[in-house]
Amino acid sequence: MNKIIDRITRIAQTNPDKVCYHNGDVTATYRDLDSQSDKIASFIQEKFLPQGSPIIIFGGQQFEMLVMFLGAIKSGHAYIPVDDGSDSDRIKQINNVAKPSLVLNWSDKDDFGIETPIIAKDELASVMNSDHDTYDATLSVGPDDNFYIIFTSGTTGTPKGVQISTNNLLDFVDWVDAEYKYTSQTHVMLQAPFSFDLSVFSIYPGLTNGATLEVLDKETAKNLAKLQQAIINTEATTWISTPSFFEMCLFFKDFNSETLPNLKKFIFCGEELTHVTADKLLKRFEGAELYNTYGPTENTVAITSIQITPQILDLFDRLPIGYLKKNMEHKLANVEEKDGEKVGELLVSGPDVSKGYLNNPVQTEKAFESIEGKTFYHTGDMVSENEDGLLFYKGRTDFQIKMHGYRIELEEVDSLLSNLEEVKQSCTVPLYNSKKQVNKIIAHIVLDEKYQDVDEKEMSRQIKEELKQNTMEYMIPNILKFVKQLPISKNGKIDRKALIGEVNA
């Protein structure tokens, strides 16, 4: 049997009534998960689909999505989670690249504009309630077969399908067990859309340990009043989100350890965790464990981790992303000296590295390089490393610009801005001239609540003046634009690409 499935099945057998999914009024048990996914597996196997062909699973963050994920794996097919907020073009692009044999549709959408057979929600619901539950487990997804394929959210170009095998996922799950010690007592928050691999941080380490997934779905997150209600009443003991999502929740007055004494662990991934956010968290949740983790989808969710303690906050202005998993190797490419540090692109190799992009040998060859018989993935992230092996994120290679001959890391400018008391969040972007050269950088700034009513001209002068104290002149943004909020991508990260597009439209 597939090893992930095996672990979840054992929980369903020993503790069938344990709640695995909780979302508002909806709860479901491990028995429900196991028996309903058996039925889906049986239904899929009866269709005699081409062996190993992937299946698109379309929907939101409902329990039935998890049932279908496990059903697909049991039946022998990798799944491609596609969020029901995706537009038709994206669905068509994914369909063209992946050539799936089936779409399981847990939504009300009925026109996908694709030839692939689609099974509608009504039929799926009746399968889940049927008495068909025998399937051939010898056909289930094997150790090196794809378990899931997540399509990148690139705003331009064709999306790439990152293939993650059972073994990639198992290695990640074992690492999470060792680092964060999920148990059957754990209630882990599940907030990220299932098409974003941050959701995997909750789902599989949670389900293989008999934990309860505390789901905060996007319908709840869209409505501030509902979100506040859900956050203040959450039963989660472990928080998992992007820092941007957490920042949003900091608006809620009672979001603290007095209201939520059981919420003791916070794990962040997906974008830079700023010093200010970490500091606020440790003040509001005194004694809580806070972890910064880092990793691209191509490396199965996360590959570095560090606990951010008050000591770490004292030591570093820009927080480290942590230590690499012990069973992985890394190299720095195109290393340059910067402020006395060696900074280069992070290349990683090891059991969490994907075999490449589905049906896309050109992009696979570009990003995955064989060095001395090992496959190294080019992360596109610049890092530096200290003598203990602690890694520091220095920005994406594609957010590095040249202006008047100077190389500027846009994220470094934001990091400097975020250290100022006045700045809550910022996102700096380049403004190009007609020759496609950068001639200005513009910082979009959300001011801290205390400074909301200030004169913008005066505030602009003040911030530039403060930046001058410890920043090279050429890195000071030419224009400061004060905004109420920054654009957030579907995955809950600050959407720099969208702002670049807006500024240069």
Ligand code: AMP
């Ligand atoms: P994704 O593949 O969508 O999960 O995005 C992965 C990218 O997010 C990485 O390559 C980094 O650029 C960024 N990222 C993830 N975690 C962190 C972190 N802790 N700090 C800074 N950037 C991060």
